[in-house]
Amino acid sequence: MAQQFAKTMIVKAGAADVFNLWSNFENFPHFMKNLKSVRKVDDRVSEWTLSGPLGASVNWTAEMTRFEENKRIGWNTKANDGTVTTSGQVTFNALPQGETEVTVLMRVQPPAGKAGELVAQLLANPEKMLEEDLRNFKAFAEGMYDRTSRG
Numbered sequence: 001m002a003q004q005f006a007k008t009m010i011v012k013a014g015a016a017d018v019f020n021l022w023s024n025f026e027n028f029p030h031f032m033k034n035l036k037s038v039r040k041v042d043d044r045v046s047e048w049t050l051s052g053p054l055g056a057s058v059n060w061t062a063e064m065t066r067f068e069e070n071k072r073i074g075w076n077t078k079a080n081d082g083t084v085t086t087s088g089q090v091t092f093n094a095l096p097q098g099e100t101e102v103t104v105l106m107r108v109q110p111p112a113g114k115a116g117e118l119v120a121q122l123l124a125n126p127e128k129m130l131e132e133d134l135r136n137f138k139a140f141a142e143g144m145y146d147r148t149s150r151g
Helices: 015-023 025-030 113-122 126-149
Strands: 003-011 035-040 045-051 057-068 072-077 085-095 099-109
Touching (some): 003 126, 015 099, 057 085
Antiparallel strands (some): 003 099, 045 057, 072 085
């Protein structure tokens, strides 16, 4: 059964800086707890690997469906081995005093069968995972922003 949810976080950094960090998907393992790697295939496609229990991994390919610089990124998983299906978008809203509101809207559809059981274990509470990942992203982005602003 598909799950849909949205989470918002305020990051103390400018929208362009926050967007640039997020749009480089290879940064994601720095702030996503269970993500092993993201490899950019081309301008629109990336391959993702999530760490699972007992050394298992879950892999999928994602395609960027929307790219509005400093504003919005949308994605869908591409046809794969049926491991995981996600879609969604993240928006970046510039706020006063150099802050950015980051909102993630996401839909997750776990597969059936053994692969589904593994994904269900990994994504037992995807909404909570997203919230934690956004908190980690906030710390990552604010840390990057602080380093660059100190010169």
